[in-house]
Amino acid sequence: MTLVHGSGARETFDLIMKTIVSKVPERLRKVNGGMGIDVLDDGAVIPIGDKYLVITMDSYTVKPIFFPGGSIGTLAISGTINDLVVMGARPIAIMDSITVEEGFELNVLEKIVNDMIDLLKKYDIPLIGGDFKVMPRGNLDKIIITTTGIGLAQNPIVDTRIRIGDKIIVTDPIASHGAVIIASQLGLLDNIKNIKSDAKPLIDALLPVIEKYGEHIHAARDPTRGGIASILNEWAINNDVTIVIDRSKIPIEPEVRAFLEALGIDFLSVASEGVAILAVDPQYSDDIVNELRSRGCKAEIIGEVVKPQSELLKGKVIAITEIGGRTIVASRGLNLPRIC
């Protein structure tokens, strides 16, 4: 196993399909009437009465633990809330499991937990249980937080409803979180002084829009690991369509763009933690963008879903580049040069 297999890109997807999903009998991939690993969305869906219970689970590791704009605690809570929100669910409770390495400092743990509780208080979400463990030194790199989120949805958004003609919307400038993390890791935070991680729950901005436009929103995800490149590729593959995006329309802070450019990293594959990407009915796309903007987002339509022009382009994402060419956007964790 290499790190590439955990990059959240094509390699991760392939590995999970091969080693897990394919071995689970089809009838055991979901609860009857709901959705599970048959669709591999952000969360699972279980029908109860006329509503749906949505459950999501994620493990968080990040280096460094504290970064401009938050900590691993902020991430764990926002990430889990966002996974529920993009499923169209209102969060009702959270559980957590914290594992730390022997020698981890108590006051650091407290700071992290405070970040978590601050967010829970702000959004009024109960923390209803969890687990805490300490692992021997060296068996773990400092800390892992695993959070489970439970939500309730009227119309869960499962990303298999994408249609030709759908518009792709990004709710806010992308890649700030990933850029901050990369900058911290490389000791280059000075190069993006004005940038903070975008980690934040999407409850205020997005949830009301999802509730209002319901079935007109055909897919929603939060582009964390692997960035929007990875999500768009998953959508294209699962729905047998081609998705075309215009790179020049993608919202991104100029400082973030410049920083990533100097590193030679494509912003399409860099994580955000407080941004959602939507595929919506074209008739409502402008309304949805306006609604998002009225809630303080810097939403933009960045592309659309088109009919594949050939077998080869089925399941592919195409980017119109800054100079007008059309290139295929790979969902790959590998960053190998191809330029001759």
Place this chain on the structure above:
Amino acid sequence: MYRAVRIFLVGLVQGVGFRPTINRVAKITGVKGYVRNLGGSEVEIFIEGSQESIDRFFRELSRQLPPYSLIDEITIISDEPRGLQSFEIMKSSRELVNRSMIPPDIAICDECLKEVLNPSDRRYRYPFNSCAWCGPRYSMIYSLPYDRENTSMRKYKLCRKCLDEYNDVYNVRRHHAQGISCPEDGPRLALYTSDGKLVDSSDPLKDAAKLIDEGYIVAVKGIGGFHIAALATDDDVVLMLRKRKNRPTKPFAIMCLNLDIASRLVYFVPPSSIDLLTSPQRPIVLLPKRHDSPVSRYVSPNMDVEGVFLPYTALHYLLLMETRDKFLIMTSANIHGEPMCIDDECVFTKLRGVVDYVLTHDREIVNRVDDSVVRYTDGIQVILRRGRGYAPKWIRLPIDLKRDVVAFGAELQTAGAIGFNDKVVLMPYIGDLDNVDTLRDFEKTLWFFINNYSIDLSKTLLVIDKHPLYASREIAYEIRKKYGSNIFEVQHHYAHILSTLADRGIDLDENIVGIAIDGVGYGDDGNIWGGEVILIQGRNGYRRCGHLEYIPITSDRDSIYPARISSAILISMLGSEAYNIIKKFGLIERLPYGEKEVQAIHNKIIMGDYIRCSSIGRYLDAVSALLGFITYRSYEGEPAIVMEAMSKNWNRIRDLEPIEIRLEDGVAIAKTLNYFIDILGYLDRADLMAKQELAFRIQLELGKVLARIAINELKGRRNMKQIIAVGGGASVNTYIVRGIREVGAEEDIEVILPRRIPPNDGGIAVGQVYATIAVDI
């Protein structure tokens, strides 16, 4: 005695006036029978008659063979006479006995040009004149065999006069010639504005020429695609074209009316370049610029050569004739990275902002084919881009393939190939497959060849490059899904060397040492290779026996801003001390984000977050940036190309210290990192002239060190062919090749380069096909 024979001819025998010649020869010699094209594009002849007349037939045939035909194989079987009363050209059959060559496009012949220039000829000033000996072929074929109804000429019904010529057995150039036409019945020209409005014109050709002379930029539809035509002598026009095309420095080709005109632009060095320029292939040839050339210096900035070619259709000839200069920029009509336009719609949508007018015609271009480009490397002819005129001729392998093969090439500037029996059909140059439209073109071209050569995909071996991110692989996977074909991965540089061996017809019956040098290829160890010495172990695969030292590559951006690589090398050698040097030699100014970028590179290297790369291309990039020749790479290979141009006219006064070699687990490594630091020392006391001298010597030394590693592998070993096979995109560099040759010559070892295919990734598919003889799949 009355006898009969059946003859099967394989080679370039369709579309070159072959059947009509046979018919004529039969009529003259009195044999009866028939001739017909078969589906694999081979020709079948049946003749019967007296022994005498049959002998006469063969004698006469060998005398009258059409100028452009090429017989690869001939099978003669004796048969039973059928008592036939006449000789006829029979309707073609789709039946496939053997597979023959799909004819390439042939430049207008002298006879056709004479007609066009003769005021009393009925084809006077006719832009589409052609005959059995010349004209478009591959570019207008829908399917085989090559008959008019299978080409885009099918919609033009022959007029009375043309039909008479077609039926006249004794009309050498037009009898049964599939592509002929005349002003009465052939394609027509039209002139449009770039937004698709028809310009009212009684003579679109003349008017287009006038517009060009006035400084407008005009798209011109030719054989394999559209060109962009513009004045080459007007700086403003050239700069405007550069701006509109978003092409800051990449050279434009110039089409000259004739050799006389061309001789004002370039020197015909070597003199054989004249034959090349006037050959039926009519490639673009890179030749030394005259110092008094009238061409704007913005046409090929920083270059010591100009790409010139001669008209290959009457249309081009007549257009140039009407212009004041008699030579024009004629560059592919495309937008950056995309395939050249082949229809009006493409021009009207994509090139709206680039051209002002469009000179077009109503004959469909079926298969896109780019102009071929040829240059001279250390005096020897090398094909850089293999398109019109050359493709899709096949290459014979010295042995038979075990089964049919489809090879997918690499990623950038590439082409695919198919292989069957002992033949490899290298497809025409396609371009960069990271572009969606180019990729679709690649796919389309693949299918054209798979279908027309009747390749049974379920029994075919698909060959792909090892690089996991190449788009061409995906097509192979799709085919495997549908047809269950086997897939075989071939390492990039191994394939490069095999391409050279295949081109030169060298069997793999012994061990052979090769040098593969290029920009990027995926290595067996997961690193990026490109400065490799590889031992081809006969038919048992290969062993990497040496390479240039790995340099750190921190991103794809490194190839665009080569000062990043110089900085990365310095940082990896000197740590933070490198900062001073990076500043001192002006590398910081060559990076858009200056110090921040250096810092990012520094920290990435400290963290081990980089890719290891032994590519000579990247090393040359680093040297080129260090010497201050280049800041921004706007097209593939630019830093190395500019450095080569800068090195011109340098002769050896004294040698630099040679590049050292160290051994690591039996692998010889050229210590190019240390050498980079040595270069700093030389540079410390260098002005511009000395920099050029330095550049010249560095390239030479790189060639020499690789050759020394190769020779070490050769010396004293048994079962080794006494040659060094060289391949890869960087093996068109004169000074590197000279370095390899010099070392080779000392040991009496011949250095082999490909002749008929490009040594770069445009020819790699040939080696991919050849590699399949070494496996049991």
